[in-house]
Amino acid sequence: MKPVLLIAWREFRQYVFSRGFFLFLVLMPVGVIAVAAMLGFAERAQPVRAFVAYDASGRYQQALEAEFERRRLRDVVTSFDAYVRAAVEPAALEENRIPAPFAPGPADTARPNAFFAAGIDAARAAVAPHLRKGAPAFEPPRWPFRLLTPPPEVAAAASLDEARERLKPYLLGEKTASGADGPLFAAILIPPDFGVGGDAPAEFWSRNVTDLALKETMSRALNTALRREAAEARGLAAGAYEEVAGIKAPIEDYRPDRGAEDEAIDQRDRFESTLPALMTYVLLMVIFAAGQLLLTNTIEERSNKIVEILLSSVTAGQLMMGKLIGVAAVGLTMPTIFAIVSLVAAIGLGGGEETLRALATLGESGLVFVYLFYFFCAYAIFAMIFLAIGAVSNSMQDAQSFQGPIMMLVLLPIPFAPFVYHNPNGIIGSIFTWIPLYTPYAVMMRAASDPPLWEIAGATALMLVFAFVLARAMGRIFRDTILNPAPARAGEVWRLIRGGF
Amino acid sequence: MPIGDASPRMTAPVLKLDNVVKRYGDFSAVDGLSFEVARGEIFGFLGPNGAGKTTTLRMMLDIIRPTSGRIEILGAGSAVEVRRRIGYLPEERGLYRKMRAADSIAYFAQLRGVPGREAKRKAAALLERFGLGAFARARNDQLSKGMAQKVQFLCAIAHDPELLILDEPFSGLDPINQHRLEDLVRELRAEGKTIIFSTHVMQHAERLCDRFLIMAKGKRRFVGDIRQARAAYPPKLILRTRDAAERLSRKEGVAAVVARGAPEGGEQAYELTLAPGADPQGVLKAAFDAGLRLSRFELAGASLHDIFVALAGDTAAAEAAPERAEAA
Numbered sequence: 003m004k005p006v007l008l009i010a011w012r013e014f015r016q017y018v019f020s021r022g023f024f025l026f027l028v029l030m031p032v033g034v035i036a037v038a039a040m041l042g043f044a045e046r047a048q049p050v051r052a053f054v055a056y057d058a059s060g061r062y063q064q065a066l067e068a069e070f071e072r073r074r075l076r077d078v079v080t081s082f083d084a085y086v087r088a089a090v091e092p093a094a095l096e097e098n099r100i101p102a103p104f105a106p107g108p109a110d111t112a113r114p115n116a117f118f119a120a121g122i123d124a125a126r127a128a129v130a131p132h133l134r135k136g137a138p139a140f141e142p143p144r145w146p147f148r149l150l151t152p153p154p155e156v157a158a159a160a161s162l163d164e165a166r167e168r169l170k171p172y173l174l175g176e177k178t179a180s181g182a183d184g185p186l187f188a189a190i191l192i193p194p195d196f197g198v199g200g201d202a203p204a205e206f207w208s209r210n211v212t213d214l215a216l217k218e219t220m221s222r223a224l225n226t227a228l229r230r231e232a233a234e235a236r237g238l239a240a241g242a243y244e245e246v247a248g249i250k251a252p253i254e255d256y257r258p259d260r261g262a263e264d265e266a267i268d269q270r271d272r273f274e275s276t277l278p279a280l281m282t283y284v285l286l287m288v289i290f291a292a293g294q295l296l297l298t299n300t301i302e303e304r305s306n307k308i309v310e311i312l313l314s315s316v317t318a319g320q321l322m323m324g325k326l327i328g329v330a331a332v333g334l335t336m337p338t339i340f341a342i343v344s345l346v347a348a349i350g351l352g353g354g355e356e357t358l359r360a361l362a363t364l365g366e367s368g369l370v371f372v373y374l375f376y377f378f379c380a381y382a383i384f385a386m387i388f389l390a391i392g393a394v395s396n397s398m399q400d401a402q403s404f405q406g407p408i409m410m411l412v413l414l415p416i417p418f419a420p421f422v423y424h425n426p427n428g429i430i431g432s433i434f435t436w437i438p439l440y441t442p443y444a445v446m447m448r449a450a451s452d453p454p455l456w457e458i459a460g461a462t463a464l465m466l467v468f469a470f471v472l473a474r475a476m477g478r479i480f481r482d483t484i485l486n487p488a489p490a491r492a493g494e495v496w497r498l499i500r501g502g503f
Numbered sequence: 504m505p506i507g508d509a510s511p512r513m514t515a516p517v518l519k520l521d522n523v524v525k526r527y528g529d530f531s532a533v534d535g536l537s538f539e540v541a542r543g544e545i546f547g548f549l550g551p552n553g554a555g556k557t558t559t560l561r562m563m564l565d566i567i568r569p570t571s572g573r574i575e576i577l578g579a580g581s582a583v584e585v586r587r588r589i590g591y592l593p594e595e596r597g598l599y600r601k602m603r604a605a606d607s608i609a610y611f612a613q614l615r616g617v618p619g620r621e622a623k624r625k626a627a628a629l630l631e632r633f634g635l636g637a638f639a640r641a642r643n644d645q646l647s648k649g650m651a652q653k654v655q656f657l658c659a660i661a662h663d664p665e666l667l668i669l670d671e672p673f674s675g676l677d678p679i680n681q682h683r684l685e686d687l688v689r690e691l692r693a694e695g696k697t698i699i700f701s702t703h704v705m706q707h708a709e710r711l712c713d714r715f716l717i718m719a720k721g722k723r724r725f726v727g728d729i730r731q732a733r734a735a736y737p738p739k740l741i742l743r744t745r746d747a748a749e750r751l752s753r754k755e756g757v758a759a760v761v762a763r764g765a766p767e768g769g770e771q772a773y774e775l776t777l778a779p780g781a782d783p784q785g786v787l788k789a790a791f792d793a794g795l796r797l798s799r800f801e802l803a804g805a806s807l808h809d810i811f812v813a814l815a816g817d818t819a820a821a822e823a824a825p826e827r828a829e830a831a
Contacts, residue, residue, distance in 0.1 A: 008613055008614055012610060307593070310561075311658065312614075313566045314593070315586060315591075315611060317583060485567075
């Protein structure tokens with residue numbers, strides 16, 4: 003075992019203690035922070051989308067303005083709730099020490115009204131005694147839309163057609179509307195017969211056809227206005243619509259295949275079902291990174307003629323195993339470091355309690371070990387294939403002819419992953435479970451949904467037999483071709499694979 | 504039919520090959536090879552390119568498996584069981600480019616069972632001993648070719664093996680380093696190590712080997728020492744005369760007469776191959792009787808080069824000629 007660990011340690015050191023790895027380690031979080039900062043800056047730098055509404059029906063202008071204002075207030079309240087959850091001591095929330103309307107809750111019509119009646123300063127003062135140490139004060143988010151009064155010549159238009167023509171210069175930047183910094187971002191034109199049962203659609207005019215945020219907000223505002231109008235037409239009191247629309251049915255999740263004690267779906271269940279998706283992503287990253295490392299490293303040993311002296315010191319099996327372990331450790335180092343840094347950052351920013359609780363919940367679940375087992379099985383299967391490719395190649399160019407089909411095999415299950423995730427015990431999940439190359443992916447995705455034990459046991463046994471036979475075949479390729487000066491031909495590789503079986 | 508003595512002069516062979524065959528499809532790289540190497544000897548493994556030397560060495564180390572036959576090394580049925588007692592320098596050598604010289608030696612020593620700290624100490628001591636102390640922390644890609652070859656050799660001996668297998672150890676070295684390596688091999692033998700090395704440069708083998716094996720086309724052609732080899736081949740007479748010596752070819756006991764080189768000062772050198780059992784004095788008398796005026800008459804045993812060419816055939820003759828010059 004010692005030579006295997008020595009080889010693994012050398013492989014690990016070669017990459018992890020290199021300047022490139024250190025630079026990547028430093029630059030990766032710097033890059034993430036820089037990208038996040040740039041996105042934030044880009045969002046802030048984006049001009050407020052100024053627009054006007056021309057209502058030829060005369061019924062929706064006010065409703066539209068009111069609806070946009072309601073949405074702006076709701077947006078501030080929702081942001082405040084998110085701020086409170088992150089910045090306030092958890093105990094203050096659990097003990098309901100934050101008074102209404104500032105305590106997090108549904109942002110229906112009444113609460114934003116009460117919130118703004120008291121004002122932002124009152125909201126800040128209400129949470130101030132409960133803030134975590136170092137938490138910043140609340141800053142309301144910037145509302146990205148500004149509804150302007152239509153220019154007088156547009157307001158005076160006698161028809162929708164005339165209004166449309168008069169608005170175009172403002173949209174094209176030939177004229178500037180009062181209150182706008184440049185051309186209008188958009189204009190909405192409401193025809194005279196717009197309304198419930200009316201056929202005429204509202205018109206949304208804008209040169210920007212890709213930024214749909216305003217159009218969607220406008221659409222939702224008009225929907226609400228129409229629904230409110232319809233509700234009032236059916237005798238509902240003014241303002242009652244918001245109350246009715248704000249009603250949410252409480253619903254809890256249960257599983258019929260559990261006992262009475264744990265039939266309710268809790269945080270652990272959610273972790274267990276989301277963890278495989280995360281691990282599949284990490285697995286892919288590791289297979290990509292490790293596959294490249296194994297290839298370049300084996301090709302280097304082949305072309306540098308080191309391999310023969312290695313094979314006089316250890317067996318081909320020990321050399322393969324050492325490489326697999328060492329490179330797996332390299333592949334896992336990066337996500338592990340980022341996970342630890344993220345954990346430390348979460349604790350440092352005050353979210354550690356939840357994170358640690360989540361980790362503790364995860365630790366209690368036996369499925370973590372199941373995921374780890376299949377994770378390493380998948381890695382071993384694909385890493386052995388990459389190692390064999392390295393052994394038959396003199397250069398990366400030689401390797402590419404084998405690498406392409408293998409990468410297709412690695413990536414094949416990705417488009418099917420959502421189907422398995424949403425319907426773990428469906429036919430697609432079952433099919434992938436019985437394909438040994440994909441058994442690890444499929445079982446990881448299905449494990450939390452109690453798949454039939456016979457199916458998992460049978461597929462796992464098949465996968466282990468496949469891995470054993472693959473190890474023999476790949477070991478044979480590695481041992482028999484690594485010393486050949488010329489890269490192996492496909493026919494020879496096939497002969498060796500058959501020999502391994 | 505192979506000639507010589509397949510058994511070593513000393514007892515307890517460290518290596519024994521018994522009818523070993525290695526086939527790749529229809530091609531026999533090694534064909535029924537048998538020989539033994541005794542403890543403490545320097546054993547040469549001679550043959551032209553493609554003779555099967557490297558394949559045999561790899562089979563000895565169990566890097567590749569023989570198709571049939573048996574190999575016993577240091578008392579074990581496979582080198583895998585005793586690889587910590589074996590040092591190996593392959594013909595095609597390499598080092599990890601980014602690794603430091605001392606770390607390379609220590610790494611390979613550790614792989615062969617030397618504890619980490621001791622491996623580092625040994626690496627430092629060996630580099631010092633062989634004049635590379637100042638380069639211990641240099642990366643391998645910063646070393647000259649000669650230095651890198653020394654480091655590779657030190658990688659093979661750092662774990663203090665009792666059997667050292669060197670595949671073409673002199674190739675790529677300049678004449679000064681070739682002599683240094685010869686001295687080192689003798690030093691290691693003096694320490695009690697057994698050394699097997701392959702070469703197709705006869706001068707090294709002639710100077711170093713206690714015994715040697717000549718193989719060609721996968722088969723053994725000779726095993727034994729230089730004395731046995733010479734005994735198996737008729738001696739030669741070198742003579743120098745201003746007269747035509749070709750007439751001696753018809754005399755009793757003379758198998759062939761060949762002129763060597765260009766005439767100098769009106770004299771020509773000749774090489775006379777004697778028939779088996781011929782008396783050189785009789786040939787001398789015949790030369791006088793034929794009226795030859797001799798300025799030189801010398802009895803010379805067959806050189807290893809001659810024996811090699813005779814045994815390994817035309818391929819070897821073509822290869823050996825330039826290599827004599829290279830090794831000189």
